[in-house]
Amino acid sequence: MKAVHVLNGPNLNLLGTREPATYGTATLADIEASxxxxxxxxxxxxxxxxxxxxxDLVDWIQEAGKSGAGVLLNAGAFTHTSIALHDAIKGSGAxxxxxxxxxxxxREPFRHHSTLSAVAxxxxxxxxxxxxxxxxxxxxxxxx
Ligand code: DQA
Numbered sequence: 001m002k003a004v005h006v007l008n009g010p011n012l013n014l015l016g017t018r019e020p021a022t023y024g025t026a027t028l029a030d031i032e033a034s035x036x037x038x039x040x041x042x043x044x045x046x047x048x049x050x051x052x053x054x055x056d057l058v059d060w061i062q063e064a065g066k067s068g069a070g071v072l073l074n075a076g077a078f079t080h081t082s083i084a085l086h087d088a089i090k091g092s093g094a095x096x097x098x099x100x101x102x103x104x105x106x107r108e109p110f111r112h113h114s115t116l117s118a119v120a121x122x123x124x125x126x127x128x129x130x131x132x133x134x135x136x137x138x139x140x141x142x143x144x
Pocket of ligand 1: 010012076077078079100101102104
């Protein structure tokens with residue numbers, strides 16, 4: 001069975017109440033529910049995780065690479081700083097779609113650089129919770 005792991009980084013557990021003007025009012029549980037329904041319809045096994053800790057994301061990217069699962073990665077602020085996540089994607093061979101709720105290019109300059117984009121299959125940002133469903137549809141044809 002094809003598999004997709006949705007990996008969420010720091011502070012995304014606060015969605016729903018965190019800066020709603022920027023991130024919207026959907027909670028992470030709401031996003032998971034709509035993705036689970038989409039995955040079921042597509043016959044894909046979906047694993048949905050969140051951590052505030054960079055090492056957890058490294059472990060989970062490696063796990064996905066090893067098992068052949070595709071990854072939808074919202075690495076939060078680690079997007080802009082993490083060489084470890086860059087190396088995990090490159091080293092594990094995981095197929096990754098980088099995603100963001102907000103349009104990071106329309107925000108502060110420190111959000112304009114991503115350490116992940118160069119090793120991602122592609123990038124989706126700026127569509128709120130729909131960034132997740134767009135990323136899911138985008139990765140489907142690339143799953144092994
Ligand atoms: C984010 C954008 C990042 O710059 C920020 O640090 C986040 C969320 C987004 O989904 O828009 O935590 O990844």
